[in-house]
Amino acid sequence: MTAPAGHPAPGRHAAAPGARRVLAQAGFEARMILRNGEQVLVAVVIPVLALVGLVQGTFVEIDTAGSSRVDFLTPGVLALAVMTASFTSQAIATGFDRRNGVLRLLATTPLGRGGLLAGKVLGVLAVEAVQVLLLGAAAVVLGWRPGVAGVVLALVGVVLGTAAFTALALLVAGTLRAEAVLALANLLLLVLALGGGVIVPADRLPGPFAALASWLPSGAFGDVLRGALLDGSLPLLPVLVLAAWAVGLGALAARFFRWH
Amino acid sequence: MxxxxxxxxxxxxxxxxxxxxxxxxxxxxxxxxxxxxxxxxxxxxxxxxxxxxxxxxxxxxxxxxxxxxxxxxxxxxxxxxxxxxxxxxxxxxxxxxxxxxxxxxxxxxxxxxxxxxxxxxxxxxxxxxxxxxxxxxxxxxxxxxxxxxxxxxxxxxxxxxxxxxxxxxxxxxxxxxxxxxxxxxxxxxxxxxxxxxxxxxxxxxxxxxxxxxxSVPELLATDVDRRGAATLVVHTAHDVAATGLRERLGPSYAVEHRSATSLAVTGEVTPSTVATVTAWLAAQDVLVTRLDLGRRTLEDVFLDLTGRSLR
Missing domain, CATH: 3.40.50.300 (P-loop containing nucleotide triphosphate hydrolases)
Incomplete structure (x- = not known):
């Protein structure tokens, strides 16, 4: 059903079905991220290099508590990769889209604000699917052999972590200037990656970091994925901590997000 | 509808x-x-x-x-x-x-x-x-x-x-x-x-x-009614002084500068008004480069309504 070519006759004035609008937006968002060289570097290339480097290299002493290095490190690197897609990439993209009026324009189309948010979350999950497949493949090559139950539980953990970090991304992107979002999103990722209990578990961090990191979303997320993939079960406390962050950050983002 | x-x-x-x-x-x-x-x-x-x-x-x-x-x-x-x-x-x-x-x-x-x-x-x-x-x-x-x-x-x-x-x-x-x-x-x-x-x-x-x-004609018309007059704007090749033209046309016309090389004459604009203005310019050997007659532009109306000063 299209109009006669080149003729602005009034149409049926109906929106496309809701699912089609949201899926179109999700594909659009994912393509934008995967086409951007910097984003691919941060979201895919660096995590894969980190995994290979940490597993193969002996320059970092890691107490793996009896597991092989690849089994011990892969869950943390997966958590880090998910954080780049759901937090850093999403915050930067949304911050600049907000400044450029993209959020407002799309909110006036049949997509609406709700559809735009749903599309963004699905877009993030699509990018994460690419990350998980590539990182998983690299880990398998390095000797990783996760159990099926562990993988299923880890996917639950990934969804929970995505909720918490996407909410944080929207809170930052919806309240600060685009340039400030860019700086903060990168800085926060670096700080959480090094001292937030993602790759190196909170209880192996020095002194005060150990106490703090397990209560951070990053530390809880790392522990959830390690619990799922190393022990085949979801650890209760980190799951509750991560869920609390998701709810709290979601409420803050809903309250303070500004479209203008 | x-x-x-x-x-x-x-x-x-x-x-x-x-x-x-x-x-x-x-x-x-x-x-x-x-x-x-x-x-x-x-x-x-x-x-x-x-x-x-x-x-x-x-x-x-x-x-x-x-x-x-x-x-x-x-x-x-x-x-x-x-x-x-x-x-x-x-x-x-x-x-x-x-x-x-x-x-x-x-x-x-x-x-x-x-x-x-x-x-x-x-x-x-x-x-x-x-x-x-x-x-x-x-x-x-x-x-x-x-x-x-x-x-x-x-x-x-x-x-x-x-x-x-x-x-x-x-x-x-x-x-x-x-x-x-x-x-x-x-x-x-x-x-x-x-x-x-x-x-x-x-x-x-x-x-x-x-x-x-x-409508645009309505906005322009109310403006003319309010003034009871039309406006003639002449653009010239050289600077001209408004004073001489003011004397020539008499008190029933207002003459003001739009710029150094344009004058606006407001009043009852007749064929002889146009002839008077162009003859006065010709006497000074000043060439008319453009002449807008009668119709004020929406810009004039707009500037009258919102003021001419920068804000």
């Missing part, structure tokens, strides 16, 4: 940090008409249309678009309304044609994007990313995005900003066609030429309220 306005704004108030940017504004725009909202920067034009688009909730007053509330009935209204934002709203990393095709997917029955792209000359930069487009190219793409759903109401916020003359002609032609097909077109502008050439109805806004409205 033809009797009820497509857009009806009553007593709209919108405050930012306690300061009223829109202050008791009334506006109505009919289907099949181009309505220009004309005013200086900061007059409240953009805020007004953003309230109509459902992007800002009003602090007071009512806004109805096709009889619906843009905020509460947003889901029903969005397929019927097309929007071109002043700052474009185009993601910088997307290719021009990709953006148009993406927004088209939001509608059940969109305009054929190949035809629309050809109409607005988007084909030459279809695969160029938005960040590398010129101002005029961006505006054409933003217009295509606004109309791809074949809307019944179109809001265009400063559509000609940054456009080259060719782009502007293409845009104006499309706006006229949308109107002729029965759409209500509401455009904000501070370009007199745009309002004069394109608008069926002009609403002059300043300090958040409407200070005059009507």
């Amino acid at each position: 033809p009797h009820s306005p497509a857009v009806e704004v009553r007593g709209l108030v919108k405050r930012y940090d306690g300061r009223a940017v829109v202050d008791g504004l009334d506006l109505s725009a009919a289907a099949g008409r181009v309505t220009a909202v004309l005013g200086p920067n900061g007059a409240g034009k953009t805020t007004t249309v953003e309230c109509c688009e459902g992007l800002r909730p009003p602090d007071a007053g009512t806004v109805r678009v096709l009889g619906l509330d843009p905020v509460a009935d947003g889901a029903a209204l969005r397929p019927l309304v097309g929007v071109m934002l002043q700052d474009g709203g185009l993601p910088t990393g997307v290719r021009a044609r990709e953006m148009l095709d993406h927004v088209a997917r939001m509608y059940a029955d969109p305009w054929d994007t190949d035809a629309l792209a050809e109409r607005l000359g988007l084909d030459g930069f279809a695969r160029t990313t938005v960040r590398r487009l010129s101002g005029g190219q961006r505006q054409r793409l933003a217009l295509a995005v606004a109309v791809v759903g074949r809307p019944r109401v179109v809001f265009l916020d400063e559509p000609s900003a940054g456009m080259d003359p060719q782009s502007r002609l293409a845009v104006w032609q499309l706006v006229r066609e949308l109107r002729d097909e029965g759409a209500a077109v509401i455009l904000t502008t501070h370009l007199m030429e745009e309002a004069e050439d394109l608008a069926d109805h002009v609403v002059v806004v300043d300090h958040g309220t409407v200070i005059a409205q009507g």
Whole structure:
């Protein structure tokens, strides 16, 4: 059903079905991220290099508590990769889209604000699917052999972590200037990656970091994925901590997000 | 439908940090008409249309678009309304044609994007990313995005900003066609030429309220009636002094400088008035380069209404 070519006759004035609008937006968002060289570097290339480097290299002493290095490190690197897609990439993209009026324009189309948010979350999950497949493949090559139950539980953990970090991304992107979002999103990722209990578990961090990191979303997320993939079960406390962050950050983002 | 306005704004108030940017504004725009909202920067034009688009909730007053509330009935209204934002709203990393095709997917029955792209000359930069487009190219793409759903109401916020003359002609032609097909077109502008050439109805806004409205002839006519006179403007090749002409024409005419090389004569302009002015200039060996007679422009009306000083 299209109009006669080149003729602005009034149409049926109906929106496309809701699912089609949201899926179109999700594909659009994912393509934008995967086409951007910097984003691919941060979201895919660096995590894969980190995994290979940490597993193969002996320059970092890691107490793996009896597991092989690849089994011990892969869950943390997966958590880090998910954080780049759901937090850093999403915050930067949304911050600049907000400044450029993209959020407002799309909110006036049949997509609406709700559809735009749903599309963004699905877009993030699509990018994460690419990350998980590539990182998983690299880990398998390095000797990783996760159990099926562990993988299923880890996917639950990934969804929970995505909720918490996407909410944080929207809170930052919806309240600060685009340039400030860019700086903060990168800085926060670096700080959480090094001292937030993602790759190196909170209880192996020095002194005060150990106490703090397990209560951070990053530390809880790392522990959830390690619990799922190393022990085949979801650890209760980190799951509750991560869920609390998701709810709290979601409420803050809903309250303070500004479209203008 | 033809009797009820497509857009009806009553007593709209919108405050930012306690300061009223829109202050008791009334506006109505009919289907099949181009309505220009004309005013200086900061007059409240953009805020007004953003309230109509459902992007800002009003602090007071009512806004109805096709009889619906843009905020509460947003889901029903969005397929019927097309929007071109002043700052474009185009993601910088997307290719021009990709953006148009993406927004088209939001509608059940969109305009054929190949035809629309050809109409607005988007084909030459279809695969160029938005960040590398010129101002005029961006505006054409933003217009295509606004109309791809074949809307019944179109809001265009400063559509000609940054456009080259060719782009502007293409845009104006499309706006006229949308109107002729029965759409209500509401455009904000501070370009007199745009309002004069394109608008069926002009609403002059300043300090958040409407200070005059009507068709272009109506706005010009009330102005002439008020003065009981017409105006003759002569542009000259050299500087001339108004004093000599004032003496020659007598007290029933006002003579004032528009610039060093143009004079405006206001009064009862007859054939002999024109002859007197040109003869006086000829006596001084000054060539007339242009002579505008009788009709004041919308710009004159606008400047009289909103003041000539910078703000």
